[in-house]
Amino acid sequence: MSDKGIIGAVAVVGGGIAGVQSSLDLADMGFKVYLIEKGPSIGGIMAQLDKTFPTNDCSMCILSPKLVDASRHPNIEIMSLSEVTGVSGEPGNFKVSVHKKARYVDIEKCTSCGECERVCPIKLPNEFEGGLSMRKAAYKAYPQAIPNAFVIDKEGSPGYKGCINCMACVKACKPGAVNHDQKHEDIELDVGAVILAMGAQPFDPSVKREFGYGRYRNVVTSLEFERILSASGPYQGHIKRPGDGAGPKRIAWVQCVGSRDRTVDHEYCSAMCCMYTAKEAVIAKEHEKTIEPTIFYIDVRSYGKDFDRYIERAKVEHGIRYVRSRISEIDELKENGDLLIRYEDENGDLHEETYDMVVLSIGLCMNEGRTKALRDLGLDVNEYGFALSHQKDPVALVRPGIFMAGSFMEPQAIPEAVMQASAAAASAAALLREARGTLATPRKEYPERDVSTEDPRIGIFVCHCGINIGNQVDVPSVVEYARGLKNVVYADENMYTCSEDTQKKIASVIKENRLNRVIVAACTPRTHEPLFKKSLSEAGLNPHLLEMTNIREHCSWVHSDKGLATDKARDLISMTVAKSRMLESIPVLKVDVTQKALVIGGGAAGMVAALSLSDQGYETLLVEKKDRLGGRLNDLRFTVEGIEPADMLKDLIGRIEMNPNLKVMTGSTLMDLSGYVGNYEATIETPDGPVKEKVGAIIITVGADEHVPTTFGYGSDPRIVTQSRMEEDLSKTPPGGISDGETFVFLQCVESRQEGREYCSRTCCMGALKNAIRIKDINPHAEVYILYRDLMTYGFWERFYKKAREQGVVFLQYVPERMPSVKLGDRILVKVNDPLMGEDIPIQADHLVLSSGMVPDPGNDHLAKMLKVPLNQDGFFLEAHVKLRPVDFSTRGVFLAGSCHLPKFLGEAIYQAQAAAARAATILANSTLEAEPNIAVVDEDLCSGCKTCISLCPYTAIDSVIEVKDGFEVVHARVNEGLCQGCGTCVAACPSGAISQRGFKDDQILAMIKALSTCSPGGGE
Amino acid sequence: MTEDFEPRVVGFLCNWCSYAGADLAGTSRIQYPPNIRVIRVMCSGSVDSMYVNRAILEGADAVLIGGCHLGDCHYLNGNYKARRRMVLLKNILTTLGMEPERIWVRWISASEGQRFADTVKEIVDETKKLGPNPMRARWDV
């Protein structure tokens, strides 16, 4: 607790991906976190997913390291089977009451051996598997579950009894972990802030009787289908239909089930279903080439980064059939369980088609329990039962000190949830800044075994990665082969090597076999190396005695011939073994951190990021190239969500001016950057000449611009304008300024979502709606047409689509193959092809408004080069991982937010900016940082003092020193360990072979090359 | 040279761009020939000529040095140095009567999974035309 009574702890409620992310960020910043989860394990819905779009990453593979990290973090206490029953007190000092149910298994003692489950006689439907298989009353939700312990279900589920107290598990449990006398507990926690991330409820489609869910066995939900696809799912990844276990050929997906649906009071879009549906269809097809997927849809809302390309690939490369339609009914054919779908297509024609299996793409919703929980906390809910928040600060709730994140806020996909989670962490950290570190526990240091004199004893863990590796590589034979290699004393296979189970196994195998080198043959070291390194440390080995072999990204995923892929996996392992023999321990070096941040770009995102950082107590520098702050906020005239842009801008600037930690430089640009994470030196060109500033972390928020159209007569006629110009004109139009019958045509996707600019700008549909609604507000008798391809009013934006329709705005859909045409005359003649009639509809318009979307800043290229971070093919900044690291770059210490990431709404830019601030704070919170381990070292006896390396080093990390040795003066090079970033350039250039790079020494690389000579050639001879 | 000669390719890929590009080819499931064996290095600038020589001597039929695009090197300019070094090395190989075409230098960014796959395919195709590394022919029986 701080002097002012502020408590340096946070209660995070909900253990899905959002809750886990908030917890990790806060814990890394030095706050104590209670992660409170209602179920027996954390992971949420993401744990149930098979793959994630648009990269088709295996969901569990990317989630599991985060879960393991949370379970290992000394500042995080995971409270499973726990529910919050009340919150009292005030911001900075809350009391949270928690009801913690008995697990009947002692987490500390449970070794997760599964004996209790084996002997348990009680069977219930397995809810993790969507009820497609059964589980025991003694069970663990899934193999990688955290906490990694079994649980005994005494409550049962509807229609099924739970534990009958037969005590068989007590006898079977060797470590004595089962304890049927455990009692429920009521606990009170003292915290300074609360983050609500309880997620949302998958819609139960049985209320939509026409789809037959619950009555017809071959109708499943999309979540159940994820489990069907999963290698660890009920059918081990073989696609079967539940009714008879037959392999389906024709599978239909029905979109918008329980979303955009007035009959169930869900008049919002669930925002992620279009994409996961495409993904499920693609993956199904990858599993079984003979499968013919059909997707029945209303709009394809591919509004995210690389989503449009994904949908294109689904259609073109995978041959997935898209049918724009409304389904009236699904019937089961009694004789074989096939399903008859009746639908109306876009031409209004009725069809009947038969399918082997139907997947309902369900959305998310609140349920009474959640809505009540919100009301109990004194929070208001919106018309859909979700918590009410404001776009100005989307993660803040009306009750101060309580924040929210994830689908609890609004149905959405993973990256948004992760951003909001970090944003909520930043806001909590700002509130509790004085108490930061007061309740933190330092990371445990593990004593390290000295292995320098031991002969290599190598242990190899080969991963199946579900079926990701196992399907393409014969893992058992690879293990067999590895066992035969010199110095290998242990080799075994694992289903998921990244699960916490396996981390424990690795530790015990290291100890039992006195391993002094470890190889994990699994996925790319670029994502999973830190996890396994930690496991080595905990087992008393220097983490750098780990090597990874990438047999997934570089092997099983890219080679379809199982024999050849297996050969290659063997070779890669033999090369890694060769390197591993030569590995050495690397000592940990620490460098100081400049606890100050630089934010580049002073639009809304930049201002919010800078404010968040300075509110958290870090000195921050905000650099804007124009001579005033605000960016596009300056051009924004009005919004539909009730923000007055001018007021908001004034408010932000006011807070910035009052903030003593924040320095603004307008009319300034970043000219040059040197240094590295924790220690950058930025040269900034200001109106008063260049200044140099030292900073520890950098956030890029340079925004994006409206695209200037070149088609449809833009520029030749003042009646043809862009969205932003229309907005400006409308903001000046007084009531009565539009006459009856005055006609406005909005044309969507102009020069977007087509070759050259193959992305959706996400905001233009709403931009058109906003202007259309304003026109109708000014004069209801004006005529407004919106010509669109897919209306991207995802999430709660859907409500404005509804409002516009109610106001009489006419929506006409067109397909890109038949673009509307424009002819200028007295009025503007716009012709749009109507698929219903098959003919052109002429509209005589007075105004034509082009939605041309957003383009990246042309300066991105230069900035990206300076900061050493990548851009995507469209010129937007490319984050480290689209799902789980949406504001990070692979380059440590640099972050991004706002429209330079992809075009987005104000509210989205705001929480992303706060998220970037949170991530930057996880670096700035520490006064030191572990230095780059793979640095160069000079063998002073071999060094001839030629100084070649000195001139080559990009970081001026090498000096020459003169020493007297045996009476002679000798010159040799010396590496400054804090400055060296480990590029290895000097090593390759040294003519005397006197410099080597830790972790990539010459003998290590040469050993790998040598191992090649025994390798099979690519094609196997 | 036999019909079914399958070249053995060694790839030195920098951690930040080319290796990440190869990872992306994986996550995007872009298929390419399995002939390449990748050695991860931190930067293309750390690829010593000796590594390439040794790979050729050990019988590699082709060697790929993959780095970030010029100007994008994570360590400022390691790839410029790599480029200079490889040009020199190619000259030396030519003098020694070896085919410099066996050495490939390519800039592949983290977002170019397709380019990585295409590069491997191109190397394999071209090397097939070239035939096995004469060094290997001498060593193998």
Ligand code: FES
């Ligand atoms: S890091 Fe890629 S070439 Fe230097």
